[in-house]
Amino acid sequence: MVRLEKVMKDFGGQRVIENLNLEAKQGEFLTLLGPSGCGKTTTLRMIAGFEEPTGGKILLNGKDVSQNQPYERDVNTVFQSYALFPHMNIFENIAFGLKLKKLPKEEIKKRVKEALRLVRLEGYEGRKPNEISGGQKQRVAIARAIINNPKVLLLDEPLGALDMKLRKEMQIELKHLQQKLGITFIYVTHDQEEALVLSDRIAVMNNGKVEQLGIPSEIYERPKTKFVADFIGETNLFEGTVSHVSEDCVKVIIDDLSEITITDPLLDKMSLKKNENVYVAVRPEKMKLNSSAEEGMNKIKVTVKEKIYAGSVHKTIASLSNGNEMTINELTGNTANMSDLNKSMFAQWNYDDGVVILQ
Amino acid sequence: MMTNTLKKNKGPLWTLSPLVIWLSILVAVPLMFVITIGFLSRGTYGSVEFKFTLENYMRIFNPLYLKMLLSSLWLSLITTIICLGAGYPFAYFIANAPKRIRGILLMLIVIPFWTNSLIRTYAWITLLRTSGIINSYLMQLGMINEPIQFLYTNGAVVLGLAYTLFPFMVLPLYASIESLDKRYLEAASDLGARPWTTFWKITVPLTMPGIIAGCILVFIPTLGLFFIPDLMGGSKVMLISNFIKNQFLTARDWPFGSAASIVLIALTFILLGVYVKILNKNKNMEVL
Numbered sequence: 001m002v003r004l005e006k007v008m009k010d011f012g013g014q015r016v017i018e019n020l021n022l023e024a025k026q027g028e029f030l031t032l033l034g035p036s037g038c039g040k041t042t043t044l045r046m047i048a049g050f051e052e053p054t055g056g057k058i059l060l061n062g063k064d065v066s067q068n069q070p071y072e073r074d075v076n077t078v079f080q081s082y083a084l085f086p087h088m089n090i091f092e093n094i095a096f097g098l099k100l101k102k103l104p105k106e107e108i109k110k111r112v113k114e115a116l117r118l119v120r121l122e123g124y125e126g127r128k129p130n131e132i133s134g135g136q137k138q139r140v141a142i143a144r145a146i147i148n149n150p151k152v153l154l155l156d157e158p159l160g161a162l163d164m165k166l167r168k169e170m171q172i173e174l175k176h177l178q179q180k181l182g183i184t185f186i187y188v189t190h191d192q193e194e195a196l197v198l199s200d201r202i203a204v205m206n207n208g209k210v211e212q213l214g215i216p217s218e219i220y221e222r223p224k225t226k227f228v229a230d231f232i233g234e235t236n237l238f239e240g241t242v243s244h245v246s247e248d249c250v251k252v253i254i255d256d257l258s259e260i261t262i263t264d265p266l267l268d269k270m271s272l273k274k275n276e277n278v279y280v281a282v283r284p285e286k287m288k289l290n291s292s293a294e295e296g297m298n299k300i301k302v303t304v305k306e307k308i309y310a311g312s313v314h315k316t317i318a319s320l321s322n323g324n325e326m327t328i329n330e331l332t333g334n335t336a337n338m339s340d341l342n343k344s345m346f347a348q349w350n351y352d353d354g355v356v357i358l359q
Numbered sequence: 360m361m362t363n364t365l366k367k368n369k370g371p372l373w374t375l376s377p378l379v380i381w382l383s384i385l386v387a388v389p390l391m392f393v394i395t396i397g398f399l400s401r402g403t404y405g406s407v408e409f410k411f412t413l414e415n416y417m418r419i420f421n422p423l424y425l426k427m428l429l430s431s432l433w434l435s436l437i438t439t440i441i442c443l444g445a446g447y448p449f450a451y452f453i454a455n456a457p458k459r460i461r462g463i464l465l466m467l468i469v470i471p472f473w474t475n476s477l478i479r480t481y482a483w484i485t486l487l488r489t490s491g492i493i494n495s496y497l498m499q500l501g502m503i504n505e506p507i508q509f510l511y512t513n514g515a516v517v518l519g520l521a522y523t524l525f526p527f528m529v530l531p532l533y534a535s536i537e538s539l540d541k542r543y544l545e546a547a548s549d550l551g552a553r554p555w556t557t558f559w560k561i562t563v564p565l566t567m568p569g570i571i572a573g574c575i576l577v578f579i580p581t582l583g584l585f586f587i588p589d590l591m592g593g594s595k596v597m598l599i600s601n602f603i604k605n606q607f608l609t610a611r612d613w614p615f616g617s618a619a620s621i622v623l624i625a626l627t628f629i630l631l632g633v634y635v636k637i638l639n640k641n642k643n644m645e646v647l
Contacts, residue, residue, distance in 0.1 A: 097550040100556065
């Protein structure tokens, strides 16, 4: 559907996108996720045609559109700030694209009505953009884009300006809308939770490169790089050296000299070599604290430094014998109790909950 | 918020007194004179007699004077259109120029206006008159056999007016084009509008406050700049501005001149009223 081949982009002599290869399939919800300045918005703007790539090709339905103007491309954009035309009412805003195509008045009317029904804004035709709320503007912006039946809809942090509750509602609504329309969505956000909820696939970007491309559970559970492990959710990252390699498990001696076992079934264990330096990532919620170590699990001796009540979980900050800190999240009401402070305990997790990341 | 704090910090009222004194001596009192004289009669030797009459105002509705008023409005309109037609691309170009040269470009417009406009009008006369620079060059090049009459035509008056008032068009246009949010243009392009369509459907409507401000700032002064029709139109072009001047200085009919002034002032206020009305209508779209 949309394919980026070896796309590069320079701004004032500085490379912001480096050899980017990416493909969004028909009807897919693809999210570009990354911190600000990672090149995700620039990538989106190149697909829309607002920026010309310095090198490489952008293919839309197999046709190279890299040199085409935005008005010559069959894609539409929902802007971060909506960019609704302030001098036009809602009807005129939504009808803008159809009027340019010189469709008959009756058809335009019918399709605007349909689009308004789709975004649940019937009866708002006559209002001006400054007379409706942020969430409503958001929906008008979407209606204005999808009414043109684009092959691809580009969304640039469309929910960024909304408050938390409304954002959650709009996420679900967007997802349903995308499924109903079957249009390819390319969505830019820095909010990892939003990306996990919405996407069919996520491309995690950093420094103008795609660090990892995969379905949300893959991105969350099997981060391939240190950056992805760090950026997506909370994670405990240990540096270590491989001490044992066999068909069914890998052992790693981590920085505080404890040896941990990884049985991750998706890990190609034989590709690792003894004495190779690796990272091991473990999610805080996969861990628990025990005063006496349970057998059959990894264990690290830690000292409890801080306990934080965070609603659904209790967060424990604990330090390893080498001074490094780690986080353990346990469900509230389980074991957490404040008397554990400064006690020596064991942080434990299952053998298959650790992920090996190559250095 | 802003207006609230402004209202609270009113300060003592007496601090306004210099302004009040200035305005009363230089605006209110002379205006009262003009209004009063407009209702008095003309004495035999150009003096003003204290005899109430409405005759001065009746005289203005003489077709002769109405025609003059109409042709004044017409020339002002043409001047405004020329300023707008030349000023918009000009302002657009400056507003889209790299930031560091914008200031220089704006400066280049303003610098000529450090010279007195009367002197610059004489410079035009030097250029345009039958033995002037343009005519002699054209004759030397053999393009014409005899000098073209540039001066003392409506065209010369419009040229002079447009030249003098050009910055008053460019500056408000520049301000509104420069502050136009480029995302609207991107959105239009994204929705399939070619550059020309985007210009007419988005840029022009969204810079309308600047267009209206520029037009008002050009149109109103053109009605009053008497020395340009005087110098560049000679005796052939009679507009409301130099007509009023003549009533006071040449014909010495102060009451009639006053009445004509009042009509001009009234006309100006009507135009300003229209401006304010359009501005208010546009206000609700600026908030976004």
